[in-house]
Amino acid sequence: MNQTPLSKFKRTLENLLGKDKFLTKEEDLLSYSYDSSYLIRLPSCVALPEKKEEVVEILRLAQKYKVPVISRGAGTATTGSPLPHKGGVVICFSKMNRILEFNEEERIVRVEPGVLNGELKNFLKKYGFFYPPDPASYAFSTIGGNVATGAGGPKGLKYGTTKDYVLALEVVLPGGKVLKTGPSTLKCAVPYNLTPLFIGSEGTLGVFTEIVLKVIPLPSKRVLFVSIHEREEEPLDIISELLKKRITPACAEFVDKTTLLALIKGNILNLFQNKNFSSLLFLELDGEKETLNKEMILVENFYKELKIFFEKAEDEKIIENLWEIRRSISPSLKILGKKRFAEDVVVPRRFMKELLFRIRNIEKEEGLYISCFGHAGDGNFHVNILFDPENEKKALKTREKILKEVLKLSGTISGEHGVGYIKRDFVNLELSPLQIEIMKKLKKVFDPDGILNPQVKIPD
Numbered sequence: 001m002n003q004t005p006l007s008k009f010k011r012t013l014e015n016l017l018g019k020d021k022f023l024t025k026e027e028d029l030l031s032y033s034y035d036s037s038y039l040i041r042l043p044s045c046v047a048l049p050e051k052k053e054e055v056v057e058i059l060r061l062a063q064k065y066k067v068p069v070i071s072r073g074a075g076t077a078t079t080g081s082p083l084p085h086k087g088g089v090v091i092c093f094s095k096m097n098r099i100l101e102f103n104e105e106e107r108i109v110r111v112e113p114g115v116l117n118g119e120l121k122n123f124l125k126k127y128g129f130f131y132p133p134d135p136a137s138y139a140f141s142t143i144g145g146n147v148a149t150g151a152g153g154p155k156g157l158k159y160g161t162t163k164d165y166v167l168a169l170e171v172v173l174p175g176g177k178v179l180k181t182g183p184s185t186l187k188c189a190v191p192y193n194l195t196p197l198f199i200g201s202e203g204t205l206g207v208f209t210e211i212v213l214k215v216i217p218l219p220s221k222r223v224l225f226v227s228i229h230e231r232e233e234e235p236l237d238i239i240s241e242l243l244k245k246r247i248t249p250a251c252a253e254f255v256d257k258t259t260l261l262a263l264i265k266g267n268i269l270n271l272f273q274n275k276n277f278s279s280l281l282f283l284e285l286d287g288e289k290e291t292l293n294k295e296m297i298l299v300e301n302f303y304k305e306l307k308i309f310f311e312k313a314e315d316e317k318i319i320e321n322l323w324e325i326r327r328s329i330s331p332s333l334k335i336l337g338k339k340r341f342a343e344d345v346v347v348p349r350r351f352m353k354e355l356l357f358r359i360r361n362i363e364k365e366e367g368l369y370i371s372c373f374g375h376a377g378d379g380n381f382h383v384n385i386l387f388d389p390e391n392e393k394k395a396l397k398t399r400e401k402i403l404k405e406v407l408k409l410s411g412t413i414s415g416e417h418g419v420g421y422i423k424r425d426f427v428n429l430e431l432s433p434l435q436i437e438i439m440k441k442l443k444k445v446f447d448p449d450g451i452l453n454p455q456v457k458i459p460d
């Protein structure tokens with residue numbers, strides 16, 4: 001019988017990994033055919049390696065048989081980045097989920113890529129340490145996926161995002177070579193530093209098998225203010241004023257009036273009943289007791305001066321319950337449209353109000369709900385265009401209009417979710433032909449046959 005390269009690849013891998021760690025039945029493959037976007041792509045097979053040596057072998061065989069390789073963490077990406085757009089093997093890292101080393105003196109932790117962000121946080125908390133990057137998906141997304149997307153979250157304002165914590169990586173390249181990037185030291189000036197190149201590379205340059213992260217001491221206390229605003233854009237003014245007063249909140253999360261509507265319709269927001277308001281601001285301060293108290297009084301007085309109505313929480317349980325409202329936003333938006341385009345645009349902070357104003361105009365022009373919430377402290381709005389299937393064309397036009405407005409305001413089309421498959425065509429609007437040409441050459445250096453996550457990130 002004449003065997004295709006794919007069937008030879010599959011047979012060899014099945015012998016190597018065994019049936020428990022190598023899936024080929026359609027009913028098993030279905031679980032790996034989706035992410036949090038609207039796309040569905042069935043893989044040819046799925047590998048569940050338990051150790052680096054197995055990943056090396058998968059990449060050696062994939063290069064030999066020219067089979068696409070798609071890395072997958074938890075599949076929570078919103079862009080189609082962990083999906084097999086041209087078939088191939090999905091490597092899922094759910095079995096490589098060990099915390100390998102924690103060194104308090106060096107303040108570093110070494111992990112396998114399948115460790116969940118939330119598990120790492122809980123582990124470090126026992127020792128009084130902290131890994132700040134906190135995508136809203138932190139309880140169920142992996143560190144490997146976070147590094148590959150360059151994930152951020154509410155705490156980005158004060159603590160930065162994933163890129164600020166990755167010290168070194170172990171990466172397997174097509175053909176099976178193992179590349180170690182960077183030492184695990186806090187400083188290194190020996191060129192070129194390859195680590196940042198892989199952060200946000202969305203599986204297109206190599207496959208991570210180990211990640212060394214910087215950690216910091218856990219702040220001893222935090223306080224959360226949740227305020228309501230009649231003027232929708234008022235929270236954006238407040239953030240600017242607080243930053244000018246040299247207060248850096250740990251988080252400043254904005255909830256606009258369309259998002260509020262979804263929360264109220266879905267009975268998720270039962271706070272502030274009988275009050276008239278158009279937006280919310282979640283403002284968290286953290287730090288050591290004395291400094292925190294001073295900042296807390298300053299914020300309280302500032303809010304009182306402006307006659308802003310707010311709730312303040314200092315108890316950990318109440319704080320977490322209030323944050324649950326913020327984390328419920330994404331699922332609650334379904335009430336305003338069966339489908340959505342989820343964008344994560346960023347503009348310089350000074351243009352946020354202008355962007356909100358332009359989005360409200362587009363919302364009126366197109367007659368679709370556009371929710372606009374998120375990490376307002378660092379200029380990052382999660383813009384969700386909500387629509388029913390019959391309005392898909394209109395939603396596509398709306399998306400293009402919004403992304404163009406973002407670029408006119410010196411912004412970027414993605415702050416943290418990445419480009420994936422869905423936003424690939426818009427990259428040409430943001431980057432120059434020279435930038436794209438250099439990126440294509442870089443991709444060829446690491447992946448000469450283009451087998452890593454084809455059709456993701458870089459436009460054709």
Ligand SMILES: Cc1cc2nc3c(=O)[nH]c(=O)nc-3n(C[C@H](O)[C@H](O)[C@H](O)COP(=O)(O)OP(=O)(O)OC[C@H]3O[C@@H](n4cnc5c(N)ncnc54)[C@H](O)[C@@H]3O)c2cc1C
Pocket residue numbers: 035036070071072073074075076077078081082093113134135136137140141142143144145146147148149150151152153154201202203204206207208209330331416417453
């Ligand atoms: C409800 C919800 C809220 C979200 N909130 C946020 C948010 O606040 N901030 C934010 O940044 N994102 C957010 N996201 C998006 C998503 O959770 C992040 O992009 C996350 O980093 C993806 O992690 P994952 O483990 O699910 O990776 P996957 O979705 O499986 O993969 C994402 C990318 O990483 C690559 N990858 C995975 N593992 C490896 C590896 N070992 N080596 C090389 N490449 C690899 C994949 O190929 C793919 O390109 C949210 C998603 C949901 C569903």
